[in-house]
Amino acid sequence: EQATSFYDAVGGAETFRRIVAAFYREVATDEVLRPLYPEEDLGPAERRLRMFLEQYWGGPRTYGEERGHPRLRMRHHPFTIGPLERDAWLRCMRIAVAEIEPELLDDEHRKVLLDYLEMAANSLMNAPW
Numbered sequence: 001e002q003a004t005s006f007y008d009a010v011g012g013a014e015t016f017r018r019i020v021a022a023f024y025r026e027v028a029t030d031e032v033l034r035p036l037y038p039e040e041d042l043g044p045a046e047r048r049l050r051m052f053l054e055q056y057w058g059g060p061r062t063y064g065e066e067r068g069h070p071r072l073r074m075r076h077h078p079f080t081i082g083p084l085e086r087d088a089w090l091r092c093m094r095i096a097v098a099e100i101e102p103e104l105l106d107d108e109h110r111k112v113l114l115d116y117l118e119m120a121a122n123s124l125m126n127a128p129w
Protein backbone atom coordinates (compact mmCIF):
# COMPACT_ATOMS: atom_id res chain seq x y z
CA GLU A 1 0.00 0.00 0.00
CA GLN A 2 1.40 3.33 -1.08
CA ALA A 3 1.29 6.27 1.33
CA THR A 4 -0.26 9.44 -0.07
CA SER A 5 2.44 11.71 -1.44
CA PHE A 6 2.90 15.29 -0.30
CA TYR A 7 1.96 16.20 -3.87
CA ASP A 8 -1.46 14.53 -3.57
CA ALA A 9 -2.00 15.69 0.01
CA VAL A 10 -1.82 19.36 -0.97
CA GLY A 11 -4.02 19.19 -4.06
CA GLY A 12 -1.73 17.85 -6.79
CA ALA A 13 -1.17 19.50 -10.16
CA GLU A 14 -3.56 22.39 -9.63
CA THR A 15 -1.83 23.55 -6.41
CA PHE A 16 1.63 23.45 -8.00
CA ARG A 17 0.33 25.16 -11.13
CA ARG A 18 -1.07 28.00 -8.99
CA ILE A 19 2.04 28.41 -6.82
CA VAL A 20 4.42 28.57 -9.77
CA ALA A 21 2.12 30.81 -11.85
CA ALA A 22 1.88 33.30 -8.97
CA PHE A 23 5.65 33.08 -8.41
CA TYR A 24 6.41 34.05 -12.03
CA ARG A 25 3.75 36.75 -11.95
CA GLU A 26 5.81 38.28 -9.11
CA VAL A 27 9.14 37.65 -10.87
CA ALA A 28 7.85 39.53 -13.94
CA THR A 29 7.84 42.82 -12.02
CA ASP A 30 10.72 42.18 -9.61
CA GLU A 31 13.62 44.47 -10.41
CA VAL A 32 16.22 42.17 -8.82
CA LEU A 33 15.02 38.91 -10.37
CA ARG A 34 13.56 39.81 -13.75
CA PRO A 35 16.90 40.79 -15.34
CA LEU A 36 18.37 37.37 -14.42
CA TYR A 37 15.96 35.46 -16.63
CA PRO A 38 17.53 35.17 -20.07
CA GLU A 39 14.33 34.68 -22.04
CA GLU A 40 11.71 37.36 -22.65
CA ASP A 41 8.99 34.73 -22.30
CA LEU A 42 8.89 33.44 -18.71
CA GLY A 43 6.51 30.63 -19.76
CA PRO A 44 9.19 27.97 -20.38
CA ALA A 45 10.95 28.79 -17.08
CA GLU A 46 7.59 28.54 -15.30
CA ARG A 47 7.03 25.11 -16.80
CA ARG A 48 10.49 23.84 -15.75
CA LEU A 49 10.10 24.98 -12.14
CA ARG A 50 6.59 23.53 -11.98
CA MET A 51 7.73 20.15 -13.31
CA PHE A 52 10.67 20.11 -10.92
CA LEU A 53 8.55 20.84 -7.84
CA GLU A 54 5.89 18.30 -8.87
CA GLN A 55 8.54 15.61 -9.19
CA TYR A 56 10.31 16.59 -5.97
CA TRP A 57 7.09 16.25 -3.96
CA GLY A 58 6.09 12.89 -5.40
CA GLY A 59 4.06 13.87 -8.46
CA PRO A 60 4.69 13.11 -12.15
CA ARG A 61 8.33 12.60 -13.16
CA THR A 62 8.08 14.67 -16.34
CA TYR A 63 10.94 16.93 -15.25
CA GLY A 64 13.40 14.03 -15.24
CA GLU A 65 12.13 12.70 -18.55
CA GLU A 66 12.65 16.07 -20.23
CA ARG A 67 15.60 17.52 -18.34
CA GLY A 68 17.44 14.57 -16.77
CA HIS A 69 19.05 14.93 -13.35
CA PRO A 70 18.14 18.35 -11.89
CA ARG A 71 21.75 19.34 -10.98
CA LEU A 72 20.33 22.62 -9.71
CA ARG A 73 23.63 24.07 -8.46
CA MET A 74 25.15 23.59 -11.88
CA ARG A 75 22.10 24.97 -13.69
CA HIS A 76 22.17 28.12 -11.55
CA HIS A 77 25.88 28.66 -12.06
CA PRO A 78 25.34 31.16 -14.94
CA PHE A 79 23.41 33.49 -12.61
CA THR A 80 24.89 35.53 -9.78
CA ILE A 81 22.83 34.52 -6.75
CA GLY A 82 23.78 36.37 -3.56
CA PRO A 83 21.68 37.26 -0.53
CA LEU A 84 19.76 39.91 -2.50
CA GLU A 85 18.69 37.46 -5.20
CA ARG A 86 17.95 34.74 -2.64
CA ASP A 87 15.76 37.13 -0.66
CA ALA A 88 13.93 38.30 -3.79
CA TRP A 89 13.29 34.70 -4.88
CA LEU A 90 11.94 33.78 -1.44
CA ARG A 91 9.80 36.93 -1.28
CA CYS A 92 8.09 36.00 -4.57
CA MET A 93 7.72 32.38 -3.48
CA ARG A 94 6.23 33.27 -0.09
CA ILE A 95 3.66 35.51 -1.78
CA ALA A 96 2.79 32.66 -4.13
CA VAL A 97 2.45 30.03 -1.38
CA ALA A 98 0.37 32.44 0.75
CA GLU A 99 -2.27 32.48 -2.00
CA ILE A 100 -3.01 28.77 -1.49
CA GLU A 101 -5.89 28.47 0.94
CA PRO A 102 -5.51 26.48 4.20
CA GLU A 103 -8.09 23.91 3.03
CA LEU A 104 -5.50 22.77 0.46
CA LEU A 105 -2.29 23.57 2.33
CA ASP A 106 -2.67 23.11 6.08
CA ASP A 107 -0.19 24.58 8.59
CA GLU A 108 1.93 21.45 8.77
CA HIS A 109 2.33 21.01 5.02
CA ARG A 110 2.81 24.76 4.57
CA LYS A 111 5.70 24.74 7.04
CA VAL A 112 7.33 21.74 5.36
CA LEU A 113 7.05 23.44 1.96
CA LEU A 114 8.33 26.84 3.11
CA ASP A 115 11.22 25.29 5.07
CA TYR A 116 12.26 23.34 1.99
CA LEU A 117 12.08 26.41 -0.28
CA GLU A 118 14.21 28.40 2.17
CA MET A 119 16.78 25.62 2.47
CA ALA A 120 16.89 25.17 -1.32
CA ALA A 121 17.26 28.91 -1.98
CA ASN A 122 20.12 29.10 0.54
CA SER A 123 21.83 26.13 -1.07
CA LEU A 124 21.76 27.76 -4.52
CA MET A 125 23.59 30.93 -3.51
CA ASN A 126 26.84 31.14 -5.39
CA ALA A 127 28.01 34.66 -4.56
CA PRO A 128 28.69 36.35 -1.21
CA TRP A 129 27.41 39.77 -2.31
Ligand code: HEM
Nearest residue numbers: 036037045048049052067075079081085086089120121124
Ligand atom coordinates in the same frame (compact mmCIF):
# COMPACT_ATOMS: atom_id res chain seq x y z
C1 HEM B 1 16.07 27.91 -13.37
C2 HEM B 1 17.06 31.86 -10.77
C3 HEM B 1 16.32 29.37 -6.70
C4 HEM B 1 14.66 25.68 -9.33
C5 HEM B 1 16.42 29.20 -13.01
C6 HEM B 1 16.74 30.25 -13.93
C7 HEM B 1 17.02 31.35 -13.20
C8 HEM B 1 16.87 31.00 -11.82
C9 HEM B 1 17.41 32.73 -13.71
C10 HEM B 1 16.74 30.13 -15.45
C11 HEM B 1 15.34 30.10 -15.98
C12 HEM B 1 15.09 28.88 -16.83
O1 HEM B 1 15.49 28.94 -17.96
O2 HEM B 1 14.49 27.91 -16.35
C13 HEM B 1 16.99 31.52 -9.43
C14 HEM B 1 17.33 32.40 -8.33
C15 HEM B 1 17.14 31.70 -7.18
C16 HEM B 1 16.67 30.37 -7.57
C17 HEM B 1 17.80 33.84 -8.43
C18 HEM B 1 17.39 32.23 -5.79
C19 HEM B 1 17.92 31.48 -4.83
C20 HEM B 1 15.76 28.17 -7.06
C21 HEM B 1 15.27 27.18 -6.13
C22 HEM B 1 14.80 26.14 -6.87
C23 HEM B 1 15.00 26.49 -8.27
C24 HEM B 1 15.29 27.33 -4.61
C25 HEM B 1 14.18 24.84 -6.44
C26 HEM B 1 13.53 24.68 -5.32
C27 HEM B 1 14.94 25.96 -10.64
C28 HEM B 1 14.70 25.02 -11.72
C29 HEM B 1 15.13 25.65 -12.89
C30 HEM B 1 15.61 26.97 -12.49
C31 HEM B 1 14.10 23.63 -11.61
C32 HEM B 1 15.13 25.05 -14.30
C33 HEM B 1 16.34 24.13 -14.43
C34 HEM B 1 16.41 23.49 -15.80
O3 HEM B 1 16.98 24.08 -16.71
O4 HEM B 1 15.89 22.37 -15.96
N1 HEM B 1 16.50 29.68 -11.73
N2 HEM B 1 16.61 30.31 -8.94
N3 HEM B 1 15.58 27.72 -8.34
N4 HEM B 1 15.49 27.10 -11.14
FE1 HEM B 1 16.08 28.69 -10.05
